Amino acid sequence: MLHHRQFGDYDVTSLRMITTGGAAIAAATMERVINAFCPNIFNGYGMTEASLALLLHPEHALSHLGSCGKPTLISTCRVITHRPEDDATPDELAAAGEIGQLIVRGPQVMWGYWNNPVETARKLRDGWLYSGDLVSRDDEGFFWFRGRVDDMIVSGGENIYPREVEEVLYRCPGVKEAAVVGLPDARWGSAVTAFVVRNTPGLLADTIDAFCRSSPDLASYKRPRRIVFVDSLPTNPSGKVLKRELIAQYGS
Numbered sequence: 401m402l403h404h405r406q407f408g409d410y411d412v413t414s415l416r417m418i419t420t421g422g423a424a425i426a427a428a429t430m431e432r433v434i435n436a437f438c439p440n441i442f443n444g445y446g447m448t449e450a451s452l453a454l455l456l457h458p459e460h461a462l463s464h465l466g467s468c469g470k471p472t473l474i475s476t477c478r479v480i481t482h483r484p485e486d487d488a489t490p491d492e493l494a495a496a497g498e499i500g501q502l503i504v505r506g507p508q509v510m511w512g513y514w515n516n517p518v519e520t521a522r523k524l525r526d527g528w529l530y531s532g533d534l535v536s537r538d539d540e541g542f543f544w545f546r547g548r549v550d551d552m553i554v555s556g557g558e559n560i561y562p563r564e565v566e567e568v569l570y571r572c573p574g575v576k577e578a579a580v581v582g583l584p585d586a587r588w589g590s591a592v593t594a595f596v597v598r599n600t601p602g603l604l605a606d607t608i609d610a611f612c613r614s615s616p617d618l619a620s621y622k623r624p625r626r627i628v629f630v631d632s633l634p635t636n637p638s639g640k641v642l643k644r645e646l647i648a649q650y651g652s
Contacts, residue, residue, distance in 0.1 A: 481501075
């Protein structure tokens with residue numbers, strides 16, 4: 401709706417509250433929603449297995465742009481050390497600001513997957529649900545979504561989280577949507593690749609690259625090595641980008 405050419409013709413001042421969820425919302429998009437629609441916005445993080453686990457309240461929406469908020473009243477959330485080869489135990493906590501896996505405990509957490517004891521044992525351990533999501537927790541107790549465990553890119557031996565690259569891309573003028581994945585690369589093992597939907601038809605890859613190079617929030621080794629312009633990003637019914645389809649289509 402924000403990108404609709406006639407958006408400015410409509411009066412939306414009667415809107416009293418907005419909730420966002422289903423997929424991570426970029427900080428730049430969140431700011432636009434607050435300014436164009438309504439400041440009373442709740443940004444929630446949840447999953448089918450655990451319902452709503454984290455919630456960012458309106459009074460923190462602008463001061464903590466991009467955050468998932470804090471645990472809801474019935475949720476206990478921890479960030480544990482992320483090891484690609486082996487999941488950490490619930491007591492192996494990540495330090496403040498360190499990226500790790502989110503685990504959740506509470507009365508709303510599922511009992512298990514129907515007729516799938518193997519997957520149940522993998523995701524539920526000692527009363528904790530292993531979410532498979534990478535997050536960090538700051539000194540104030542706010543949680544920040546960094547991506548899926550399976551989405552992490554290892555390029556030249558460095559760990560790169562697509563979400564932090566996407567946050568920068570969404571701030572680039574002329575970018576409507578963006579998704580970042582790692583594609584096979586002979587030199588780096590995996591190359592950071594950005595799929596971009598343009599809002600400005602004449603937007604060039606060099607312009608995006610220059611913007612990424614100038615951003616203080618993106619180290620040089622994290623910037624996209626390839627930029628692919630697409631008409632749209634593949635999504636599921638809830639709006640989550642299906643990155644596996646991008647990898648399947650462009651991986652070769």
